[in-house]
Amino acid sequence: MNNYIKIILFSLLQIVLLGSTSLAQNSEVIEINTKSTSLVYAVDQSGRLIFQYYGKKVEATENFKQQHTYSKPDTDRDFSYEAYPTFGLGNVNEPALAVIHADGSLNTELAFETVETKSNDDFSETVIHLKDRVFDFSVELHTKAYFNEDVIIQWTVIKNNENGTVKLNNFASSFLPLKAESYYLTHFYGAWAGEMSVAEEKLENGIKAIECKKGVRTTQTENASFILSLNHPSQENSGDCYGGALAWSGNYRLAFQVDEWRTLNVVTGINPFLSAWNLKSGESFTTPEMIYTFSNAGRGQVSRNLHDWGREYGMTGGKEIHDIVLNSWEGAYFTFDENTLTGMMDDAAEMGIETFVLDDGWFGNKYPRNNDDAGLGDWQTNTKKLPRGLDYLIDYAHSKGLKFGLWIEPEMVNPESELAENHPEWIVQSNGREKITWRNQLLLDLSNPKVQDFVFNVFDSLLTTHPGIEYVKWDANRHVEQAGSTYLSDAEQTHLWVAYTEGLYAVYDRIRAKYPDFVIQDCASGGGRLDYGALKYHNEYWTSDNTDPLSRIFIQYGTTLIYPPVGAASHVSTSPNHQTQRMTPLKFRFDVAMTGRLGMELQPKDIQGDDRIFAEEAIKNYKQFVRPLVTTGDLYRLKSPYDEGGWASQMYVSKEKESAVLYAFSIEPHLRGIYPTIKLNGLDANKTYQITEINKNDKSRFWGNGHTFSAEYLMNVGVELKIADQYDSAVFMLKAVE
Ligand code: GLA
Numbered sequence: 001m002n003n004y005i006k007i008i009l010f011s012l013l014q015i016v017l018l019g020s021t022s023l024a025q026n027s028e029v030i031e032i033n034t035k036s037t038s039l040v041y042a043v044d045q046s047g048r049l050i051f052q053y054y055g056k057k058v059e060a061t062e063n064f065k066q067q068h069t070y071s072k073p074d075t076d077r078d079f080s081y082e083a084y085p086t087f088g089l090g091n092v093n094e095p096a097l098a099v100i101h102a103d104g105s106l107n108t109e110l111a112f113e114t115v116e117t118k119s120n121d122d123f124s125e126t127v128i129h130l131k132d133r134v135f136d137f138s139v140e141l142h143t144k145a146y147f148n149e150d151v152i153i154q155w156t157v158i159k160n161n162e163n164g165t166v167k168l169n170n171f172a173s174s175f176l177p178l179k180a181e182s183y184y185l186t187h188f189y190g191a192w193a194g195e196m197s198v199a200e201e202k203l204e205n206g207i208k209a210i211e212c213k214k215g216v217r218t219t220q221t222e223n224a225s226f227i228l229s230l231n232h233p234s235q236e237n238s239g240d241c242y243g244g245a246l247a248w249s250g251n252y253r254l255a256f257q258v259d260e261w262r263t264l265n266v267v268t269g270i271n272p273f274l275s276a277w278n279l280k281s282g283e284s285f286t287t288p289e290m291i292y293t294f295s296n297a298g299r300g301q302v303s304r305n306l307h308d309w310g311r312e313y314g315m316t317g318g319k320e321i322h323d324i325v326l327n328s329w330e331g332a333y334f335t336f337d338e339n340t341l342t343g344m345m346d347d348a349a350e351m352g353i354e355t356f357v358l359d360d361g362w363f364g365n366k367y368p369r370n371n372d373d374a375g376l377g378d379w380q381t382n383t384k385k386l387p388r389g390l391d392y393l394i395d396y397a398h399s400k401g402l403k404f405g406l407w408i409e410p411e412m413v414n415p416e417s418e419l420a421e422n423h424p425e426w427i428v429q430s431n432g433r434e435k436i437t438w439r440n441q442l443l444l445d446l447s448n449p450k451v452q453d454f455v456f457n458v459f460d461s462l463l464t465t466h467p468g469i470e471y472v473k474w475d476a477n478r479h480v481e482q483a484g485s486t487y488l489s490d491a492e493q494t495h496l497w498v499a500y501t502e503g504l505y506a507v508y509d510r511i512r513a514k515y516p517d518f519v520i521q522d523c524a525s526g527g528g529r530l531d532y533g534a535l536k537y538h539n540e541y542w543t544s545d546n547t548d549p550l551s552r553i554f555i556q557y558g559t560t561l562i563y564p565p566v567g568a569a570s571h572v573s574t575s576p577n578h579q580t581q582r583m584t585p586l587k588f589r590f591d592v593a594m595t596g597r598l599g600m601e602l603q604p605k606d607i608q609g610d611d612r613i614f615a616e617e618a619i620k621n622y623k624q625f626v627r628p629l630v631t632t633g634d635l636y637r638l639k640s641p642y643d644e645g646g647w648a649s650q651m652y653v654s655k656e657k658e659s660a661v662l663y664a665f666s667i668e669p670h671l672r673g674i675y676p677t678i679k680l681n682g683l684d685a686n687k688t689y690q691i692t693e694i695n696k697n698d699k700s701r702f703w704g705n706g707h708t709f710s711a712e713y714l715m716n717v718g719v720e721l722k723i724a725d726q727y728d729s730a731v732f733m734l735k736a737v738e
Helices: 003-021 061-065 298-314 339-351 389-399 417-422 449-465 490-514 549-562 586-593 608-633 709-717
Strands: 028-033 037-043 049-056 096-099 110-120 122-134 137-144 151-160 168-177 184-189 197-203 208-212 225-230 239-249 252-258 263-272 278-280 284-286 290-293 324-327 356-357 403-408 467-476 519-522 540-542 568-573 597-601 634-637 649-652 657-667 686-693 708-710 729-737
Touching: 003 389, 028 137, 037 061, 037 290, 049 339, 096 490, 110 137, 122 290, 137 298, 151 298, 168 239, 184 252, 184 549, 197 519, 197 549, 225 298, 225 549, 239 252, 239 263, 239 298, 239 549, 263 324, 278 490, 278 634, 290 403, 290 597, 298 356, 298 549, 298 634, 324 634, 339 356, 339 449, 339 568, 339 608, 356 467, 356 540, 389 403, 403 449, 417 586, 449 467, 449 490, 549 568, 568 586, 586 597, 586 608, 597 608, 608 649, 608 657, 608 686, 608 729, 634 657, 686 709
Parallel strands: 324 356, 324 597, 356 403, 403 467, 467 519, 519 540, 540 568, 568 597
Antiparallel strands: 028 037, 037 049, 096 168, 110 122, 122 137, 137 151, 151 284, 151 290, 168 263, 168 278, 184 197, 184 225, 208 252, 225 239, 239 290, 252 263, 634 649, 649 657, 657 729, 686 708, 686 729
8 A cells, every 4th residue: 555545544534533523512501600610501412401510710611512421331321410400311319309290200301491691790690491301390490609709509490380280309409510539528417505516528429418307496416508628628728619508497408429420419408308399280389599609729718708698698787796795594594583684784784795685584474484384485574573574674774775685486385375275276286196395395387377477476566565675586496306287288298397497488588578687696496597598587696505615616616617707696604604514714705705796694793803804805805806807807717626736716807908816725735835836817918917915814825915927927937825724715906007
């Protein structure tokens, strides 16, 4: 064969080969961008909506146009991770959607129809319309992308236009497939007085689920949020990290499935557990919002993104200065009269506290609320304890320059109450079965509009009768153990879980329509309702009933990985602590409480002498320097209490990097002369800062106190602090100098 023929044959071969490897094209690419992240979907040639990418910003529409999936072993059709995988399309991983259609058929295959996008300066909203290939059944995939915060939220609207009812079995809010060598999941667990403990684990093949089946008080044990790190355990300042949080106060399920191809399938939303939803013809169902953020600079930035988003969009008044509160619970419990309370107010006012909150025990007459056995549901002031009524107390508070707040638990009822006598049908119950109490109480059935009216009225009539009330602590102290509603039909008993939560939100919506800025604390036996679904309607959350400062260092470390510190009600209580019996110095208690929304939870007259002077000084410092930083500053975690060493340290830096507050805690006893060196973070590398110790009782804890240091020095060399004894601590103010 001469060379000429060889060249022709080679060229022909190339044409054949090139022809066979020419790239298939997607018909449409949908890019959703924030400042530093991109989420990309594509519509393939068969009309499927395929997930392409979520991570660091990539604007490469042309490349995403090329279809880049391989068929997988064991599937005869091209396997791609669809944006919202349904059962019936060949993917038998955890489905986002599994339904029984009107004709009994189990399969759904969604095809792309159209996409709409609208945007303003703050966010863009993309709605992708998908429709089943056979039935008149459709799904809208909604994505809202918050540009500056690098947060995207996702939810779906499922529409049934078939001729009969469709039963929704699995109806997730969002699906996210990720591809890496390994996956590390940080999630939260706990119990009463120990919420938001942090665990991190490597995900292996199979399904790991974080879920709740308790219906109410759903975050007391696990929390509907997580951080995912790719390829290595999460780091504070580096690495690819995703943060996720479901905005839903009912049963949830966050499923993490590493599948046979080592892809991680993250399916998040309402827990399908006993929750089948009958979607009638013509109806639609909207799933809760799933909140995501991504950073390639570790979990520190993930938290800061969520805090920024949370303060702006995820809670009420998130950027407002929060009052310092004295809450009566641990100082008085159920045993008080007018004098007890006015005495507490005298001390509170003297110490610089701004709001006095009367906790449980103020109501019930036929069944007085003198302990937790009785009276819940009867929201009339107890005339024996408070003969001159709430208004006397409210006026007294005002005369002292304090705002007045009140505790309620309007979703609940003691069997020993007038409410239970008058409306036994309003209680969540199971026909013919004994009702199981929890803390001697039962749950009202918020799926019933009459109960919604009642709960709204508890709030509304208190505020209309006593317009001087300026703060409400809304509690919820039990969960569902037996489901059952006298309001819902037999066929719809499985709706209770979702209908309860929707009923609660309907009440919250009415309250916020009438009282948009009113201060409400989110409490459920402590942090039992801490999710972005509830937080949206609240100004702050009671982080935990555990007020022990050492426990709080751990609880607040976990909590503020996801939720904004400005909302973390964090109270100084007495020593020994009522929950743990631990003795700690007042300074340690204050320093810890000042990392969140400062308050007190004790009988303030018990603080006397030097302690009193210290407390008043600390409150002044908080107002003057610390509070603005806790409110709108950026959190930098410097030493995790979970790490070796026995220290914890963090700081808040103002957005302009002009000021900062640094906290350091010695949480274990240390051998003589062992001190922590703390490298600061988040400062402006070109600035110099003066560092001043505050809350400084008898000794100085830094050799350089009052001096100026370059940010470079502070962030690279760090500061060695003279704290070594267990429960010693230090707080510093940093101010940029010219
Ligand atoms: C719950 C709350 C506490 C307190 C009590 C009152 O446990 O978390 O802060 O309000 O109820 O009964």
